[in-house]
Amino acid sequence: MRFKGLDLNLLVAFDALMSEGNLTAAAKRINLSQPAMSAAVRRLRLFFKDDIFTPRGGKLVFTPLALALFPAVRNALQHIQQNIISGPSPCAQLRCRHFRIALCDFMTTVFLKRVIERVASEAPAVSFELLPLPDDPDQLLRRGRVDFVILPELFAASGHPQATLIEENLELVGCASNSKFSERMSIREYVGASHVTAKTGLGQPCSIEDNYLRRLGLQRRVDVIVPNLSMVPAAISGTERLAILPSRLVREVASSVPLRVIDHSIGLPRYDQAVQWPSLHDADAGSAWLRHIMLEEAKNLDEAWPRTEQAPGIGNKGHFLRR
The missing domain is CATH 3.40.190.290 (D-Maltodextrin-Binding Protein; domain 2)
Incomplete structure (x- = not known):
């Protein structure tokens, strides 16, 4: 599903990537194959015109934009989980x-x-x-x-x-x-x-x-x-x-x-x-x-x-x- 040009599924991939700090672990968390996760990263980079992360010493170093986006993305997904999927009760x-x-x-x-x-x-x-x-x-x-x-x-x-x-x-x-x-x-x-x-x-x-x-x-x-x-x-x-x-x-x-x-x-x-x-x-x-x-x-x-x-x-x- 797209919202003003953004595939909202990419936000789920972004959240998993930021939470896990590892491509393989992020893919496993949301049940994606490694190629599908890599494709999601390419699309995220294209949409935000930002690298999102760079590999360094076996770890992922996230860009300032990615770190700034993460709280908003996490809050949005939690809001959906709590108030739409689980209900407000x-x-x-x-x-x-x-x-x-x-x-x-x-x-x-x-x-x-x-x-x-x-x-x-x-x-x-x-x-x-x-x-x-x-x-x-x-x-x-x-x-x-x-x-x-x-x-x-x-x-x-x-x-x-x-x-x-x-x-x-x-x-x-x-x-x-x-x-x-x-x-x-x-x-x-x-x-x-x-x-x-x-x-x-x-x-x-x-x-x-x-x-x-x-x-x-x-x-x-x-x-x-x-x-x-x-x-x-x-x-x-x-x-x-x-x-x-x-x-x-x-x-x-x-x-x-x-x-x-x-x-x-x-x-x-x-x-x-x-x-x-x-x-x-x-x-x-x-x-x-x-x-x-x-x-x-x-x-x-x-x-x-x-x-x-x-x-x-x-x-x-x-x-x-x-x-």
Whole structure:
């Protein structure tokens, strides 16, 4: 079908190409053969009088015009899907909706499980796919490859809507049986100890605490590196090693892995968590519905477990943690 000289099918091909960033993957996404996809690209170039992309180093580098057109094309296709194909009813838009969310294990454990439980009750046909945090969240958001990214606020990608979910502190912890550190720990003592750390993506070559120490010209000794925060407590159990963990995660695991929160003068940064979504999805009713639930559950979590309030069974700094 043509509209003022433009074959509207080309917009579907354009959207797939921009979303996938790869000709073969784009063709597969919309069930086109490779020659048909190549023909669609030629016609797009002819209509817009623009190359659309150039291959470089095995990747497609899109032109400024293509990047400028993408949000408008995506919004138009989403509008057709939501208001013409699915119908305007919010219930119809949520029927069999599948949300893709990138986040770390910590936020799955302390927060998103509450959202999933509520959605299972209110809209049981909705499904989720949870992904690890990528090195470049902006790429996923810009191409609309995920519905949401939940990440530390200081790593939020620019140019995309966001909202703060929870305020969070970082705690210095050791094994509950570790009586070596009983006094307030100085930063020099901290650096001189042995440590466990987690790498959680976001393109960071080192952890938040290591970045902080590097700015001070200091470096600590890391004995164990794990791929996610939830593995840290087990890695310090039965040892004299130290770790930095979000306070809510410390409280969450206290019943299974007793930990000691250690008083210190390190000056750790905040670890507030935010949710971001593609600007392409800002007007999407399903996205807005789930955002509303996330913000409500974040408020409920703060009321149940405030950042500054200690969980049951947790004493002052330096005491054991048991729930």
